Amino acid sequence: MKKIEAIIRKTKFEDVKKGLHNVGIDYLSFWDVRGVGKSVEERVYRGVTYDTSSIERTLVSFIVRDKYVDSCIVSIRENAFTGEVGDGRIFVYNVEDAYRIRTGDSGDRSLYDEE
Amino acid sequence: MKKIEAIIRKTKFEDVKKGLHNVGIDYLSFWDVRGVGKSVEERVYRGVTYDTSSIERTLVSFIVRDKYVDSCIVSIRENAFTGEVGDGRIFVYNVEDAYRIRTGDSGDRSLYDEE
Amino acid sequence: MKKIEAIIRKTKFEDVKKGLHNVGIDYLSFWDVRGVGKSVEERVYRGVTYDTSSIERTLVSFIVRDKYVDSCIVSIRENAFTGEVGDGRIFVYNVEDAYRIRTGDSGDRSLYDEE
Numbered sequence A, B, C: 001m002k003k004i005e006a007i008i009r010k011t012k013f014e015d016v017k018k019g020l021h022n023v024g025i026d027y028l029s030f031w032d033v034r035g036v037g038k039s040v041e042e043r044v045y046r047g048v049t050y051d052t053s054s055i056e057r058t059l060v061s062f063i064v065r066d067k068y069v070d071s072c073i074v075s076i077r078e079n080a081f082t083g084e085v086g087d088g089r090i091f092v093y094n095v096e097d098a099y100r101i102r103t104g105d106s107g108d109r110s111l112y113d114e115e
């Protein structure tokens, strides 16, 4: 199992959610975060200074079986993309175990009905 | 060391916190999150359609020594449980290192007085 | 790649951010969290009872190449430190992969311009 964590533009959240649904991922958790970076704040890109720290950000976090990782990355990249500086990042982590509280299912099995 | 991350009903937070205290865990971090899922939003369970995306969620996150993991999982499952759809999830991750800022303690040692 | 997660006093955030900039880290994500602990709430330290659960907390999270980890830990410890109970914690996790959405860069390469 892997955790996929994407830090995206808040304005792209609905697109990213729909895109993940299309590759079979129906469950995720999310919350608002902020991002900073001195170099970002006074960044020159194509001759213009951009400050991306004021872009509203959502952190989207979800756990999937290994075989879903690649298609999720592709889907997020497509749906969070604008081409302008500040489109954000995706990070992947290993997950040691997972449990569904209501049923007591654990491991990959606990993730089945959401994929 | 392991990180335990539980996404629970917000209404169950105090119970979960007390339950963890009873198994020796006195330190944790938490924040509010939201959860979505197309299949969840129009889910049929026992013949009724449930939308669990409106359930308020708290993400509880804490780092413990390996030997505490099993009792924490049991405790969270007992205290976050209602039996209705939407009771939530528990995920376990490996932690590479830990530091206590005030004392400079690192590794397992930095976790002692909270267990 | 590693994720560094620091749970600090909210009042120390600007110092921690500047300190990280000084060791070459210009990108990070952060959000407000709360922390609890029964033993903390009725903790005796130097003969006085402290309740650190009311201290406002910020969780700072960022991903760096391995060679930056040690200097980041030192920097956060220096800049989040007051010497009073409740200065907080730092945790380190392994990261399996990273992507920059705009460019499609992955792995260490996706982290270059932020270091």
Ligand SMILES: Nc1ncnc2c1ncn2[C@@H]1O[C@H](COP(=O)(O)OP(=O)(O)OP(=O)(O)O)[C@@H](O)[C@H]1O
Residues within 6 Å of the ligand: A007, A034, A035, A036, A040, A052, A053, A057, A084, A085, A086, A087, A088, A089, C027, C028, C029, C030, C061, C062, C063, C064, C100, C101, C102, C103, C111, C114
């Ligand atoms: N290494 C990192 N660790 C944690 N969060 C990061 C990291 N890099 C970027 N972020 C988060 O992603 C957000 C987007 O970063 P930024 O605006 O620089 O876009 P970007 O992904 O670098 O794209 P671009 O290359 O177009 O600037 C930041 O505000 C921050 O929240």
Ligand SMILES: Nc1ncnc2c1ncn2[C@@H]1O[C@H](COP(=O)(O)OP(=O)(O)OP(=O)(O)O)[C@@H](O)[C@H]1O
Residues within 6 Å of the ligand: A027, A028, A029, A030, A061, A062, A063, A064, A100, A101, A102, A103, A111, A114, B007, B034, B035, B036, B040, B052, B053, B057, B084, B085, B086, B087, B088, B089
């Ligand atoms: N794979 C996942 N990754 C990240 N978060 C998840 C995942 N699955 C569930 N969640 C989070 O847990 C919350 C609870 O999910 P949900 O309401 O479906 O309950 P459940 O744990 O699936 O229980 P039930 O089987 O009774 O539906 C979601 O709103 C979401 O925040």
Ligand SMILES: Nc1ncnc2c1ncn2[C@@H]1O[C@H](COP(=O)(O)OP(=O)(O)OP(=O)(O)O)[C@@H](O)[C@H]1O
Residues within 6 Å of the ligand: B027, B028, B029, B030, B061, B062, B063, B064, B100, B101, B102, B103, B111, B114, C007, C034, C035, C036, C040, C052, C053, C057, C084, C085, C086, C087, C088, C089
């Ligand atoms: N094991 C842990 N897992 C997750 N979060 C933790 C853990 N220990 C501490 N925290 C977080 O760090 C915050 C600071 O903890 P606390 O006030 O006890 O300070 P401390 O780091 O233990 O320093 P001191 O030793 O001076 O008390 C807590 O409120 C909580 O949010």
Ligand SMILES: [Mg+2]
Residues within 6 Å of the ligand: A040, A085, A086
């Ligand atoms: Mg950038």
Ligand SMILES: [Mg+2]
Residues within 6 Å of the ligand: B040, B085, B086
């Ligand atoms: Mg469900």
Ligand SMILES: [Mg+2]
Residues within 6 Å of the ligand: C040, C085, C086
């Ligand atoms: Mg303490």
